[in-house]
Amino acid sequence: MASLPFSFRYMSSLATWKMLSGAIETGSFSVAEMAHRRSLTCSASSSRVVLHPPDLVQWIRREGGFVHPMLRITNQGSDGLGVSSLSKIPAGTDLITLPGHIPLRFQRSAEPEELWIMRLGLRLLQERAKIGSFWWPYISNLPETFSVPIFFSREDIKNLQYAPLVYQVNKRCSFLLDFEKEIKTLLETLEPKHHPFGGQDPNASSLGWAMSAVSSRAFRLHGEVLSGGQKTDIHMLLPLIDMCNHSFQPNAKIVQEQEKGSSKMFVKVVAETHIDQDSPILLNYGYLSNDLFLLDYGFVIPSNPFDHVELKYDGTLLEAAAMAAGLSSPRFSSPAQWQQEILCQLKLLGDGAITKVNLGGSGVVDGCLLAALRVLIANNEERVQNFDLDTLVTLSDEAPLGISIETAALRIIIALCVVALEHFSTKIMQDESILKGNLSPSMQLAVQFRMQKKLMIIDVMRNLSRRIKRLSKKNSSA
Structure with a gap:
């Protein structure tokens, strides 16, 4: 899970695709890779993308990141998988540190902010299909399915009984169906070696999976520094950090630090309070209504004071x-x-x-x-x-x-x-x-x-x- 909601405004599929066309890289698949591509198909056969994914913590450490030795990925019941502490950890302790090359992101773009959800989603789908993707240890640990309403049956969408949310759900579903048609039409004109998804055409289900992964897990952090010292915002997926669950009373926070004498940035999770043994690491996703929590994250908070x-x-x-x-x-x-x-x-x-x-x-x-x-x-x-x-x-x-x-x-x-x-x-x-x-x-x-x-x-x-x-x-x- 992540700590930032995304607004989503429906646009015509053609205009959207033209703006998103630079979000994916072409020419990255060989004929051999296309023969052994990873499927984009989404099913409910397992809790993660693959049944036995690589060890995410080991991958982060191998890539120069830091994970506190007392942290583990655990099943937190109705909250799903999360990060927990095996022992007491004092406030101010560094819990997770990711060097700049680990987050999955895009460089600064002049495109409207609302399109980041699908720009990053397309990149995620491309990396999911690619054999040998640097981010496979992360992607393979992502949920195979999401509990957001775009995957509800028509009857269950109706059972929400709240017109503003039903409208937003239907808008997203309409977007995905139109976007699927537009993508298939445009990908038909590409040579196989230039196909960004290894010859697979994303359907509404896989596009919905990508949208849900980004909306529920992406963070808005500082990007590059412009002339005049102004910092740009950038959306990124943060492996392991995005498995920390939500609380309005969090015990941890995200900070960004710049390496001394370098432009390299580190993203950290730091203990904001004392953390007890066997306690989950919790971040505040934002002071949001249940509409946004369900629409973007797939859960409802009882007695939500901001609903x-x-x-x-x-x-x-x-x-x-x-x-x-x-x-x-x-x-x-x-x-x-x-x-x-x-x-x-x-x-x-x-x-x-x-x-x-x-x-x-x-x-x-x-x-x-x-x-x-x-x-x-x-x-x-x-x-x-x-x-x-x-x-x-x-x-x-x-x-x-x-x-x-x-x-x-x-x-x-x-x-x-x-x-x-x-x-x-x-x-x-x-x-x-x-x-x-x-x-x-x-x-x-x-x-x-x-x-x-x-x-x-x-x-x-x-x-x-x-x-x-x-x-x-x-x-x-x-």
Whole structure:
């Protein structure tokens, strides 16, 4: 596993291939190599690419890298293979060091950042097919299959019950199918000796494997230094380091060091805290929602404090939520001019508006949604102008525009939570019952995902209800 999510934007297959055409090297296969090529076919026959892969730790050490003698690759249960400590290790200890030639990467390119996921994926596929690849000890230890949703059945994708994620999954699947057709068409024109995959044409499954390997394992680190001292970012696969699993409370971190008197860079994993015996080495992949964890990494984190649900900011929806909350509905769909100006500042209205708002996450409620409700309910320009946007977007124990306005805003948000829950076709108790059955891994992940979304929404409702009670007590004691 790795420590960085990738955004992925769908592009036409032809445009994408033209941008990616420089990602692979041609002319690297001999006729003998093509006769003994390694298969790109993906199956579920083993946990890794080959049943008995070379020793990854020995390979790293042989290539001049360092692996702490008390580290081992172990099976960490539901987290899969990971790196663990066989004894206590003090904070500040170097755990893994990779010299610059071991990471699998690309040099700096002017191509859009979103394409790195497939640029690096194609390189990975090429090295997988190549007999005698320098990176074979690493590639052979990669998972044979990934648990990301692009490999789910159509029914299990539907079982996610969350439209924003289903949309992203379908977008990636569509990209892979179109990309497969484009690659096959272009590879047909190449002479066999110039075929970048030894005569094998990658299909959607192998392309999906490469995409998943990169999205779940690649790191964004510093690359070369440009004139003026500015450093470029570069994506790379880091053997063994990418087997460290995730935690929001990691016990290790990645650092880059430059060799004295040289431009050579080393990538290290250093113990950030004391590590106990038989403990996994954990990195923080990022403060991400469960959408990104499942989409890019293939797992769901229970009680994820950074998870959220996405709603469309819509005046009609807000008016319906206000009515459901038993409030006289402000004219959310037709705000006054001064209110429109504030909504534009919040980027909820006007050119370039972002009409998606979130419920949940570290802030509990999207600050822009909270500010919009406060402003629209207040309906008093002079009163609102006494506060800056930073105050209006912040959820705190204070009620900047008054307790009645704050209470009304929070009640509307609770009603929006109810609307969000109604978008799921099953209840939490049903999900809990389903999880007790004999499920496929993908079905289990789908049910866990949607159940965690619902639990998170309920937590938001409880949080806001407690705030309303505190405000009510404050109002009655005033």
